[in-house]
Amino acid sequence: MSAEMEFEKNLSETGSACVSFSHKSVLLDECIEGLAIKPDGIYVDGTAGGGGHSFEIAKKLDGGGRLIAIDQDEAAISAAGKRLAPYSDRVTIVRNNFRNISAVCRELGIEKIDGVLMDLGVSSYQLDTAERGFSYNADAPLDMRMDKRNPLSAYDVVNTYQESELKRIIYEYGEERYAPSIASRIVKERQVSPIETTGELVRIIKSAMPSSAKEGGHHPAKRTFQAIRIEVNRELDVIAPAIEAATGILNVGGRIAIITFHSLEDREVKQTYARLASGCTCPRDFPVCVCNNKPKLKAVTKKPILPSAEELEENPRSRSAKLRVAERV
Numbered sequence: 001m002s003a004e005m006e007f008e009k010n011l012s013e014t015g016s017a018c019v020s021f022s023h024k025s026v027l028l029d030e031c032i033e034g035l036a037i038k039p040d041g042i043y044v045d046g047t048a049g050g051g052g053h054s055f056e057i058a059k060k061l062d063g064g065g066r067l068i069a070i071d072q073d074e075a076a077i078s079a080a081g082k083r084l085a086p087y088s089d090r091v092t093i094v095r096n097n098f099r100n101i102s103a104v105c106r107e108l109g110i111e112k113i114d115g116v117l118m119d120l121g122v123s124s125y126q127l128d129t130a131e132r133g134f135s136y137n138a139d140a141p142l143d144m145r146m147d148k149r150n151p152l153s154a155y156d157v158v159n160t161y162q163e164s165e166l167k168r169i170i171y172e173y174g175e176e177r178y179a180p181s182i183a184s185r186i187v188k189e190r191q192v193s194p195i196e197t198t199g200e201l202v203r204i205i206k207s208a209m210p211s212s213a214k215e216g217g218h219h220p221a222k223r224t225f226q227a228i229r230i231e232v233n234r235e236l237d238v239i240a241p242a243i244e245a246a247t248g249i250l251n252v253g254g255r256i257a258i259i260t261f262h263s264l265e266d267r268e269v270k271q272t273y274a275r276l277a278s279g280c281t282c283p284r285d286f287p288v289c290v291c292n293n294k295p296k297l298k299a300v301t302k303k304p305i306l307p308s309a310e311e312l313e314e315n316p317r318s319r320s321a322k323l324r325v326a327e328r329v
Contacts, residue, residue: 025052026318027259030305031117032056034257034325040064041114044105046098046242049076049123051083057117058087066090068113070104072097072147075125097147099238102245114254116246120239120269121261122146122229124317134229136221139199144229154228158195163187173236173264174227181208182224201225226262239268247276247296250328255300257325266304266322273297273326300325 025031031053037043039062045054048069058067069080069091077095084091094104098118105113126134126146133143133154144154161169163183171179185208186195195201205221206214214220230236246256260266279295304322311318 024311024315025049025056026119026315026321027305027307027311027323028053028056030323031257031259032060034300034305034323035115035117035255037061038065038114042066042068042110042112044068044070044101044113044116044246046070046101046116046118046246047120048080048093049073049119050125051080053117053119054080054091055083055087058084058091061087061090063090066092066110068104068108068110069093070096070098070101073123073126074148075129076123079125097238099242099245101242102249105249111249112251112254113246113249114251115256116250116254117257117259118242118246119259120235120265133198134225136198136202136219136225139197141197142195142201144225144232146233150233152232154232155194155196157228157231158186158201159190169231170224170227172227173230174223174225175263176223176227178209178213179224184208198225230264236264236268239265240272243269243272244276247328252328254328255325256297256328257323260304260322260324261320266324269324273299273324277326295329297326298329300327 035043035057037057037060039060041061042065043057043061045057045067048054048071051069054067054069061067067087067090069084071077071080072095074095077093081093084093092108096104101116105111122134126132128135130138130140133140142154142158145152157169166183166186167179170176170182176182182205185204189195189204195204202221205224209220243256243258250256258269260269276297277295277299279293280289280291281293282289282291301324304324307318307321
């Protein structure tokens with residue numbers, strides 16, 4: 001029985017968690033090509049999710065290769081374990097945040113790796129599981145934690161943050177032009193009673209926006225929900241440290257491939273790649289370099305790789321995805 005056939009058999013036997021994670025992985029072929037996988041190499045999938053990208057990486061490894069699949073979501077770990085079972089001889093699954101990639105590898109006795117993949121943002125499973133509180137399309141308790149061990153939830157952000165801080169988060173992380181009125185309305189509403197569900201928050205957001213902003217285009221709550229989710233999970237804060245940590249343990253010639261889904265993530269990846277590729281940080285008027293910093297990365301993709309027309313048709317959620325690949329020098 002092939003690994004693919006065995007996985008399909010496992011799907012029918014292991015219940016809905018794995019099925020929920022079985023959506024098509026975004027930019028899958030492009031990621032595999034970008035990583036330039038060596039059969040005997042060591043690779044890290046920093047955001048394993050349901051194991052879609054990990055499955056394809058593991059399939060290209062032989063007995064001498066190894067994959068470390070990391071995810072902070074307990075449900076993802078369970079699903080990835082089922083999906084990657086056919087390759088259990090070459091895969092190690094770890095529940096952690098990808099920002100700790102160096103520590104994870106060190107604990108496994110790994111000093112250097114040949115490639116790392118990070119698929120940033122919220123997963124389809126998290127969006128589609130109403131009780132996780134990520135979606136504005138279903139009424140559920142305000143949560144939005146990718147890692148249930150995280151003490152901060154969306155409920156805490158919405159009900160305890162000062163108005164000025166709510167306005168900043170919604171404006172900066174959600175790029176929402178109506179952030180001032182949304183933050184003000186949230187504070188007024190919570191003074192009457194705590195805001196406990198996603199449905200309540202959607203209603204409040206809509207009430208703070210003019211009618212013209214609610215016609216066509218994106219859901220009125222999309223940007224605010226994105227902003228709160230980013231704050232809860234500190235999504236932007238971990239990107240640069242994770243790239244730096246991964247670069248530090250990459251072998252020369254090793255690749256780092258990162259998928260982003262909105263402009264804030266993409267900008268952080270692009271700027272971090274550029275900084276690690278620049279080398280010298282001395283002021284331009286210095287006659288000679290005194291910092292001794294050398295370039296650590298070089299861009300493999302000058303511009304981000306976007307989903308093909310075929311992928312967009314098959315998976316509309318991939319429409320905002322961008323892939324950037326860099327190589328250790």
